[in-house]
Amino acid sequence: MLEEPPQIDGQTNVTSSRFGSGAIDGIARDLGRFIVTTMDLPWQLTRERLGAKPAAVLMVESMEEATVEAQVSAAPACDAVMAIGGGQAIDLGKYLAWKRGIRLITVPTIISVDAFVTPAAAIRRNRQVVYLGQATPDPLVIDYDLIRTAPADLNIAGVGDLLSIHTACWDWEAAERAGRSTFPFHADDVRRAREILIEVERLADDIRHVTDAGLRAIVEGYLRVNTLCLPAGHYRVEEGSEHFLFYELEERTGRAFIHGHIVGLGVYLLCRLQQNRAEWITALMDRLGLSYQPADLGLDRDTLVSSLRNLRAFTAARGMWHSVIQEREITEAWIDEALSGLRFA
Numbered sequence: 001m002l003e004e005p006p007q008i009d010g011q012t013n014v015t016s017s018r019f020g021s022g023a024i025d026g027i028a029r030d031l032g033r034f035i036v037t038t039m040d041l042p043w044q045l046t047r048e049r050l051g052a053k054p055a056a057v058l059m060v061e062s063m064e065e066a067t068v069e070a071q072v073s074a075a076p077a078c079d080a081v082m083a084i085g086g087g088q089a090i091d092l093g094k095y096l097a098w099k100r101g102i103r104l105i106t107v108p109t110i111i112s113v114d115a116f117v118t119p120a121a122a123i124r125r126n127r128q129v130v131y132l133g134q135a136t137p138d139p140l141v142i143d144y145d146l147i148r149t150a151p152a153d154l155n156i157a158g159v160g161d162l163l164s165i166h167t168a169c170w171d172w173e174a175a176e177r178a179g180r181s182t183f184p185f186h187a188d189d190v191r192r193a194r195e196i197l198i199e200v201e202r203l204a205d206d207i208r209h210v211t212d213a214g215l216r217a218i219v220e221g222y223l224r225v226n227t228l229c230l231p232a233g234h235y236r237v238e239e240g241s242e243h244f245l246f247y248e249l250e251e252r253t254g255r256a257f258i259h260g261h262i263v264g265l266g267v268y269l270l271c272r273l274q275q276n277r278a279e280w281i282t283a284l285m286d287r288l289g290l291s292y293q294p295a296d297l298g299l300d301r302d303t304l305v306s307s308l309r310n311l312r313a314f315t316a317a318r319g320m321w322h323s324v325i326q327e328r329e330i331t332e333a334w335i336d337e338a339l340s341g342l343r344f345a
C-alpha cells in the first residue's frame with residue numbers, strides 16, 4: 001500500500017518518490033527501454049516484480065573507475081536506468097544516468113548508507129573515493145518490505161549519519177568560536193540539524209524494530225540533511241571529528257567498516273572529548289540497537305588507542321576541518337577513561 005510521500009521544504013535531490021510496501025510492483029511499466037544496475041541478491045528479490053523486462057542488467061563488478069566506465073560504454077541505448085540494491089548498485093546507476101543524461105529510478109533494498117538521496121556517484125580512482133556527476137531519482141522508491149529483507153542491524157546502521165549531527169554540530173560551533181569555520185556559519189542550520197536528531201530520538205523504538213515508521217524516519221532524516229547541506233555545498237552539520245576518527249582507522253587498518261557502526265563509535269568517543277551530553281547520546285545509541293562497540297566492529301584495543309594518539313596529527317596533515325581534535329588534547333588518561341566503557345575484539 002502506498003503512503004503519502006514526505007513533505008519536505010527545501011532542496012532534497014529527490015524529484016519524486018513512492019513510499020510503501022509493494023511500492024516496487026509494476027514500477028517499470030511505461031518506462032520505455034531501461035537498464036538495471038544491481039547485484040545478485042537484490043536482483044533475485046525484485047526481477048519478477050517490476051512489470052517489464054530491462055534491455056540490460058549491469059551487475060556491480062567493482063567501483064574502480066575503469067571498470068565502471070567500461071560497463072557504461074558497453075551498455076545498450078536506453079531511456080532510463082533503474083538502480084536496485086545497496087550503495088554500490090545505486091552509485092553505478094547514478095553514474096550511468098549522469099553519463100547518458102537519462103532518467104534515474106532508485107530502489108534501495110537496504111538503507112545503511114545515504115547514496116540513494118545524494119547527487120554524486122562514489123567511484124574509486126586508484127582506490128581513493130571520488131564523487132562524480134550529479135543525478136536525482138525520479139522516483140525514489142522506498143518499499144519497506146523489500147528493505148526489511150536486509151539484515152536489521154544494517155538498516156539500523158543507517159542512523160549513524162544522523163547521530164553524527166551531535167558531534168559534528170559541536171565541532172562546527174567550536175570552529176566558529178575559534179575563527180576557523182572554513183564555511184560561513186549558520187546557527188539556524190545547526191538548530192535545524194539538531195531537530196533531525198530529536199526526531200530520531202522520538203522514533204528510536206521504531207528504528208530499532210525496523211518498522212515502516214522507523215525506516216521512513218531514517219529516509220526523512222537524510223532528506224532533511226540534504227535541505228541543509230546541498231544549498232550550503234558542504235556536509236559540516238553531519239560530518240566532523242567522529243568521521244575523522246573513522247578515516248584514520250580506515251587508513252590505518254586498510255579494511256572496510258559498516259559506515260554507521262564506525263561512525264557510531266566515533267560519536268561515542270568524540271562526544272566524550274567534547275564533554276557533550278555523552279550519557280544522553282550513548283543511551284540513545286543503545287536504545288536504537290546500533291552496533292558501535294569495537295567488539296562488534298572487530299576492532300582491538302591497541303589499534304583504537306594508536307588511532308586516537310595519532311588523530312590530531314592525522315587531521316592536521318590532511319587539512320581536515322577544525323574540530324574538538326584541535327581544541328582538546330587526547331591524553332593517555334583521557335584514553336583510559338573514554339575506553340573503559342567499551343568492549344573489544
Ligand SMILES: [Zn+2]
Nearest residue numbers: 161243259263
Ligand atoms: Zn558519513
